Amino acid sequence: MTQAALDFPSSRAKDGTLYLDNAATSWPKPPGVARSMCHFLDEVGANPGRSGHRMSIEAARIVYATREMIASLFGAPDPLRVIFGSNVTDGINLGLHGLLKPGDHVITSSMEHNAVMRPLHDLQQKGVEFTQVPCESDGTLEPDQVEKAIRPNTRLIALNHASNVCGTILPIREVGEITRQHNLLFLVDTAQSAGVLPVDMVEDLIDLLAFTGHKSLYGPMGTGGLIIGERIQPTDLHPIRQGGTGSRSEKEVQPDFLPDRCESGTPNAVGLAGLLAALEWLQEYGIGKIYFHEKLLCASILDGLANISGVVVYGTQDAAKQTATVAFNIQGMEPSTVGLRLDEEFNILCRIGLHCAPSAHHTLGTFPDGCVRFGLGAFNTLADIHQTLDAVHRLAKEAV
């Protein structure tokens, strides 16, 4: 048995609490993550890339190793094109605000998170136009609809890979092909898919890949960023943050090379040390194995929810077409009540409401009330699913 298999932590807190909010952030983390962060703080500690002494260089080595692992995971052309930031939102903001100019047109879907929609609405005030292509009521997207929305001034298509509300997977490769046929750029938000579904910048024809470290990559919060493909010149992207980089210190203008052009200020090196350990764990354990495990859990909970009277499930309701994020409501009971009672009476933690994605809820027909979301993760088990279904069954019986 490998070390990774031995290091499989329990999905339960010490008091038995069952965590089903992995779509917000994964928990628990592989044990090596905390160890690696402690090691960084206790033994390494120095500022990466800011000094020439050995502790600083060791810190920079850890950051660079993380860069290489991220590049390898996503098929990026060059580790120096991996830009680290605080999270996927940082990455999306850099991509959208850094690239788009007044007069540009962007196409996106009606299933996007506010991490995409809020920057687009802000850019609209500055002369950028955008079109939201409507998705079906299960969140699926017809690539033809995207192609029909292309205008002469369209510059970018921005899509999430999987919905943060109901897990529906969007056809990124097909849309990627459309972007190449029309010479457009393609930004993909992998917040809900990285680490579970295969994502490859070359095969999926992605120019800007935004990622987060703390969800299904199993790293700590405060890690994420953007990978910039080779069709984009470093100078095509205006940095959203400027400042010290530890390089070209004699100049008071931002460097024009990556990653420094887009990475100013001291990075979250302790977080990246944790992310490195998480990526090593993922690589050893295998993303494919996690996908099949989560698919099994997802199929099981979908099947169980479909058999509970009074429960309405949203999305594709097909484990092959979604991630293990499941959205539902109990008729006659507010999502907030369901969430509170699951927490207080059944020791089950999930997320209710609109999930920072009002447009997605409009698409699913759940706006403005929202829904209940179970975000399953690699460490959940079938026993967790059975306990959860039993709890939902009991609540649904009361609601009738």
Place this chain on the structure above:
Amino acid sequence: MSSEFAAILVDSTSHALRIEKLLVNQDLACKLIPVPRHLSSDCGVCVRILKSDMETIKTLLIEHHINDQIIEAI
């Protein structure tokens, strides 16, 4: 007195680490050191190598499409 070392000047620490990895994999001696003031006013690092390896390393960097780095004797 001339030294036995040369320095590869790089854009950033990330670039230096990329080169260090390449050289270590080829068993070529190298060390990341602060950039000597007489070569650059940058506060970053450079890759110190043996002067006797300069030609081998220049070829290696070109083979790996790392063409824009300057190598100078120190």
